[in-house]
Amino acid sequence: MELEMLINKYYNNLNENDRLTLRYIINHKRECVRMSITDLATYCNLSRSSILRMTKKLGFSGFSEFKYSLKSDITFNKLEKENYYQQLNMAIETTLKRFRATDRLQIYHRIQMAEHIYAYGTGWAQRNAVLELKRNFLSCDRRIIDLTAKKEFEIARQYFTERDLLIIISLSGEIKEIIEDIRMLKFKHVPVLSITDSDFKNNELATLVPYNLYFQSINFSQRKNGNSIVNPTSLGTLFVLIDTLFFDYLFRNDDK
Structure with missing residues (x-):
């Protein structure tokens, strides 16, 4: 979620290439988190410096910090989903227990x-x-x-x-x-x-x-x-x- 929030915050600072690249990253977070800056630049048909400038427009110090944030996003979403399943099971058990009582x-x-x-x-x-x-x-x-x-x-x-x-x-x-x-x-x-x-x-x-x-x-x-x-x-x-x-x-x- 952090990446989406930063895109909204700095949207006016991004050019068309930045937006196309970020759209791809959002839709392929797991693949992109394993890419180097060179891999991502090659895949998006951009230069390394273009990717680096894009990450700085979003407030990151460089590509490494950007990738760490992307990884944190994936981990948070996974934990939140698992947490939902746990809470749902507990809520159903509580509802049924109270019903039986x-x-x-x-x-x-x-x-x-x-x-x-x-x-x-x-x-x-x-x-x-x-x-x-x-x-x-x-x-x-x-x-x-x-x-x-x-x-x-x-x-x-x-x-x-x-x-x-x-x-x-x-x-x-x-x-x-x-x-x-x-x-x-x-x-x-x-x-x-x-x-x-x-x-x-x-x-x-x-x-x-x-x-x-x-x-x-x-x-x-x-x-x-x-x-x-x-x-x-x-x-x-x-x-x-x-x-x-x-x-x-x-x-x-x-x-x-």
């Missing part, structure tokens, strides 16, 4: 007996999870009505009764935009199941509703992507939980 019988009873099941996702990924939930449960004749927008949720809320079930999927459980609605549902004894990230301590949604399930998200360090700074979060475990909820419900009912 939860008393799901009342949740399944509510799903089975509800006159209407509604579901609301507070964000883009959460709404996708609602669609997956809807698709799964439709196969066992449990229709879920997905509320795709806040206004739709507010309109539908007045029709919820204690014979229904509402499922809310939220990352943090912070629901300021619908907090008054949730309090009114609690007052009316409308059953609500929250599905939220277990990392958030101030999970207001989970404290207000009777049924809770948790997934473990994965947060990564800040990265530069083009001209933007991003803080990537993996919600893959949310979909693991959605699948686990459905199949556990299905198999438990099959056993009866």
